[in-house]
Amino acid sequence: MSRERSAPATRRGFLKAGLAAGGAVATGGAARAAAGDPAITEIQPWMQELGPGVDEFPYGMPSPYESHVRRRNVEWLTADPVSSINFTPIHELDGIITPNGVCFERHHAGAAQVDPAKHRLMINGLVDKPLVFTMKDLMRFPRENHVYFCECAANSGMEWRGAQLNGAQFTHGMIHNVMYTGIPLRLLLEEAGVKTNGKWVMPEGADASGMTRSVPMEKAMDDCLVAFKMNGEALRVEQGYPLRLVVPGWEGNMWVKWLRRLEVGDEPWHHREETSKYTDLMADGKARRFTWEMDAKSVITNPSPQAPLTHGKGRTVLTGIAWSGRGTIPRVDVTIDGGKNWHEARMSGPSLSKSMHRFYFEFEWDGTPLLLQSRAHDSTGYVQPTKDELRKIRGENSIYHNNGIQTWYINEKGEAENVEIS
């Protein structure tokens, strides 16, 4: 196994490699001479006309040329779009911040339209002093800021039985990564005073589904946040405006949106979302329960089926994302030949615990087919497994917690396809 050292971006860092050993390596293609390009010789309209002034867009939107950068849902996945999923266009993004407008959505009764003036947060159950907070009350508690990924437990869930969905957005797009501002849940629980037999917390949503989960007190007192802002501004409606629970590193369904109540109890509630849903059916017919932590995972976002290589041979930038519910990602390995050779990817951007990381691998494509894979290592030493390694332990009946290595096949034309190799 060969390995390239991670280093700052450098134009000398392009790996000359491809599937065919000794194949012709194209060197150019990344810059072209000025002569004859009408886009250079013609004066463009935007160089001659005044654009909109500073009073026209109090809240800005993306360029009309970017309308393809959008969330997408898959109609046949669910019976109704009000209890369904759409996907973050991860193949169109870069860096580690997901812009609020395209963070994936998962609702059980549609996106609740809450009036913050009429919203309340209650703490009850095994507490010394049951409390109800208005939004204004909550603004008087200390806040913290953290960048965390939020991943649906069902992300990549269709892939247990082989390559199903053709696009990184659909296989891995139930994730977003934003800076949350919120009140440590610990402070609110301390305010109410948790009784000594209070061992679990049940967050409840104010939407029509009344979403609930059981959160162990250790986690509640550790790093959970009652968040009210994402990427600087108020939570978006579809992300739980005005309040959502943030449960760092744990599956997204516990991050209860439109948060209206926190009940303290002495045992878990065994509600629907932790019994018939969000449990993992094993090969022997038994189900794993309370599989909260999201294991280390990565995916190559470019090239990928929705983002083929269109430039032909030569310099090629491969990029992707990696994350772990247990800490940081110090290293990602990449192969372009289906695992014959692995190379250490270059990481760029802040490395924050329980946050998305961005990796890159630059190489000279010789135009022969490629088999692309990435493999994340997290700060605990855990290494992302293959899908087959997962299936040996978990069988093929699962929906949730598929963090297996993803493979994209790139043909001679640069087109990409979701495949499996063993």
Added chain:
Amino acid sequence: MSRERSAPATRRGFLKAGLAAGGAVATGGAARAAAGDPAITEIQPWMQELGPGVDEFPYGMPSPYESHVRRRNVEWLTADPVSSINFTPIHELDGIITPNGVCFERHHAGAAQVDPAKHRLMINGLVDKPLVFTMKDLMRFPRENHVYFCECAANSGMEWRGAQLNGAQFTHGMIHNVMYTGIPLRLLLEEAGVKTNGKWVMPEGADASGMTRSVPMEKAMDDCLVAFKMNGEALRVEQGYPLRLVVPGWEGNMWVKWLRRLEVGDEPWHHREETSKYTDLMADGKARRFTWEMDAKSVITNPSPQAPLTHGKGRTVLTGIAWSGRGTIPRVDVTIDGGKNWHEARMSGPSLSKSMHRFYFEFEWDGTPLLLQSRAHDSTGYVQPTKDELRKIRGENSIYHNNGIQTWYINEKGEAENVEIS
């Protein structure tokens, strides 16, 4: 000077203090009992109705209840909104990321509406090989991700002659802080091959103003980026879509938007934006030039004139932002009594070089008037000066580079006003 140690958010961290020593200290107010609040006993409509499904908003927008969170311009500041400024609503934000929709705008000919397919970047002048890149060409170069603040040199410029504008948005809102993805400018210059006498780079914009500045080669080769993404998605139109120069820590007018050309020369060009504009007229009638770096600065965003205290006595959260063009902000001091006592603020969120930092100070308000100030220290040891200290050196004729300490006066009702004290 008393000082509180910086520490994680804690409910015990509330400082019991106010202007009047020994004044009555209110303790409660941050939580209220359930009884009698109709918002608790009534079932709200969003708990009974299905919300919009996942197919309704391919690109999401903020809640209608957040329509007050918007950029604002000041009509009398400039002759025409196409060569003008609007301001980031910093008093409505938290954390350190500015959402793309409210990043302040500064145009010289309106926001150019560029078609990326017809956009080109040229490198010419003192180079071995003049080059022209399409957007697709550029996507084949290595990229990096960094969170940087971008501040207009004129931010707080109206305050040289005393308190003028009543709101943090207007006094300090010509700043944004986002994660940029871009190609190190160094790599593109190396691709063209800079001749030995190439000492300056002139970026030129593709808007109708043809914005230009002179950037010294040392900075160009250090940390400048040719950026194409902000907070994960494509640059917004008003931020230079599809390409902008990022000049970390330096004044915003050098961050040329709609970047179309980079000319390499042996001396600065002395164009309009570095002679009649963006120079600092001193008291003796001479002008400082090439004042690129943004000095360390901070401002309290809440409470502030647009965000008064409405909750009365008791627990109060004060928050603000700090930044430096020279590195990180290890410390911010806060006073609530006009400088009699200074307290070390609590920092929360990633501390990144040339990025915004977020600080908090929690105290119990006794209901008496307050004089709020913040004072940033940067990683070089530089301490933010008072406005009077600045005026002693710079006079009152300047427009740019006012990083003086800002004062807000809070009256008994909690209303805030822009004031100066000496």
